Amino acid sequence: MLTLTSHHKTALHALPAGPKLAALALITAGMLALPTAASVWALAVLVALVHLALGRGFARQAARALLPLWPFLLILLIWHFWTDAPERGALVAGRMLTAVALANLVTMTTRLDAMIALVERITQPVARWLPPRRLALAIALVIRFTPVLMDKAVILGQAWRARSARRRNPRLVLPLVLAAIDDAEQVAEAIRARGGV
Amino acid sequence: MERSLTYIALFAALIAALGLVPQITLATGVPITAQSLGVMLCGTVLGARRGALAAGLFVALVALGLPLLSGGRGGLGVFVSPTAGFALGFPLAAFVAGWVVEKWQASIGIAAFAGALIGGVGVLYLCGITGMALVLGKSWPEAALLVSPFIPGDLLKAGLAAGVTRGLAQLRPGAVLSRAG
Numbered sequence: 001m002l003t004l005t006s007h008h009k010t011a012l013h014a015l016p017a018g019p020k021l022a023a024l025a026l027i028t029a030g031m032l033a034l035p036t037a038a039s040v041w042a043l044a045v046l047v048a049l050v051h052l053a054l055g056r057g058f059a060r061q062a063a064r065a066l067l068p069l070w071p072f073l074l075i076l077l078i079w080h081f082w083t084d085a086p087e088r089g090a091l092v093a094g095r096m097l098t099a100v101a102l103a104n105l106v107t108m109t110t111r112l113d114a115m116i117a118l119v120e121r122i123t124q125p126v127a128r129w130l131p132p133r134r135l136a137l138a139i140a141l142v143i144r145f146t147p148v149l150m151d152k153a154v155i156l157g158q159a160w161r162a163r164s165a166r167r168r169n170p171r172l173v174l175p176l177v178l179a180a181i182d183d184a185e186q187v188a189e190a191i192r193a194r195g196g197v
Numbered sequence: 198m199e200r201s202l203t204y205i206a207l208f209a210a211l212i213a214a215l216g217l218v219p220q221i222t223l224a225t226g227v228p229i230t231a232q233s234l235g236v237m238l239c240g241t242v243l244g245a246r247r248g249a250l251a252a253g254l255f256v257a258l259v260a261l262g263l264p265l266l267s268g269g270r271g272g273l274g275v276f277v278s279p280t281a282g283f284a285l286g287f288p289l290a291a292f293v294a295g296w297v298v299e300k301w302q303a304s305i306g307i308a309a310f311a312g313a314l315i316g317g318v319g320v321l322y323l324c325g326i327t328g329m330a331l332v333l334g335k336s337w338p339e340a341a342l343l344v345s346p347f348i349p350g351d352l353l354k355a356g357l358a359a360g361v362t363r364g365l366a367q368l369r370p371g372a373v374l375s376r377a378g
Contacts (some may be wrong), residue, residue: 002264003262003263003264003272004262004263004264004271004272004294005262012245024273034342041226043267047266055259055265065274066279068270072278072279072333075343076333079335088334089295091334092332092333092334096277096278096279096332096333097376099274099277100277100278101274103272103273103274103275103276103277104272104273104274107262107271107272107273107274108271108272110262112261112262112263115261115262116261119257119261126254134202137202137205137206138202138205138209139256139258139261141202141203141206141207141210142206142209142210142254142255142258143258143263145206145210146203146210146214146217146265148210149207149210149213149214150213150214150217150218152214153214153215153218154218157218160355165224168333170357171217173231173234173357173361174360174361174364174365176211176214176215177211177238177242177361178365178368178369180207180208180210180211181204181205181365181369181372183203184200184203184206184207184208185200185203185372186202187203187207188199188200188202188204189199191199191203192199193236196198196199197198197199197202197311
């Protein structure tokens with residue numbers, strides 16, 4: 001399955017995940033302390049320039065990742081135009097855009113295996129309750145079985161369309177959950193047969 | 198142990214699959230996905246602890262950068278966006294849904310409906326609205342107003358979750374871990 005890591009290679013890809021996440025936390029927390037809309041938007045422009053400096057294809061991909069925020073920007077625009085507080089609206093909108101863009105920047109420039117390795121390192125102190133081996137196995141199972149279950153959902157939908165002219169039926173959820181449960185039983189048996197976790 | 202682990206992983210995958218298959222559009226024109234249905238089922242089928250772990254595993258994978266949220270969203274940006282409260286509320290919602298089914302010894306269908314309603318709608322919206330109020334700088338009632346169009350769809354999903362849980366209790370009684378003791 002595809003991850004959200006960008007295939008446009010940038011200088012940020014080479015940095016280790018830990019420092020990038022620490023920087024993200026610091027900058028995001030610092031931004032909340034910025035008092036005026038102008039200062040927040042100055043930071044937003046700076047972040048946009050950083051994206052452009054990393055490459056146009058990369059910047060375009062990052063812009064696409066911000067698309068789900070447009071409805072909320074529209075709400076803020078209408079709301080603050082209505083309540084006559086445009087300065088406040090600009091501040092809130094700028095914070096939201098910048099925070100999400102910065103977080104996406106880390107996600108887009110960090111490989112999944114680097115993130116998983118970081119999680120394993122961070123969870124080291126609680127390894128007694130959260131054994132890294134089991135965590136890694138669970139992550140691998142989710143990554144493997146999400147597309148499997150999606151395929152099953154599509155097949156169930158096609159079978160339904162073949163035998164009925166009506167719209168897709170919510171009753172199809174039950175066989176999908178059954179498929180998940182039967183897969184879980186079989187995989188559990190297979191893991192036990194190989195020595196367990 | 199192995200069974201617990203694979204159930205948790207497969208239900209996390211189920212949340213993802215339900216969110217990514219094409220969405221249904223309600224009569225009111227509001228598109229809904231079945232993602233929160235997956236969260237409800239984690240609780241009502243797996244019980245409080247395992248349900249919360251499955252939903253937590255799902256949220257963790259979204260944070261690591263997998264596009265598993267409905268519409269193929271994912272990554273760290275999700276957790277500072279207006280919908281952050283919903284994503285972060287998934288484990289708590291599943292926990293409460295499972296807790297209700299475990300504690301209330303009514304028939305499985307009724308208990309699952311109550312669990313899905315309290316956990317999967319009540320608790321999830323409490324978290325979601327709080328997150329939206331914080332990110333958008335609105336008061337709590339104002340944020341509640343913004344998400345209200347989605348509530349009817351989620352009420353339907355609670356009913357669906359109850360039906361599926363009851364069906365499972367008949368077809369695979371051993372798999373309904375929330376009632377397996």
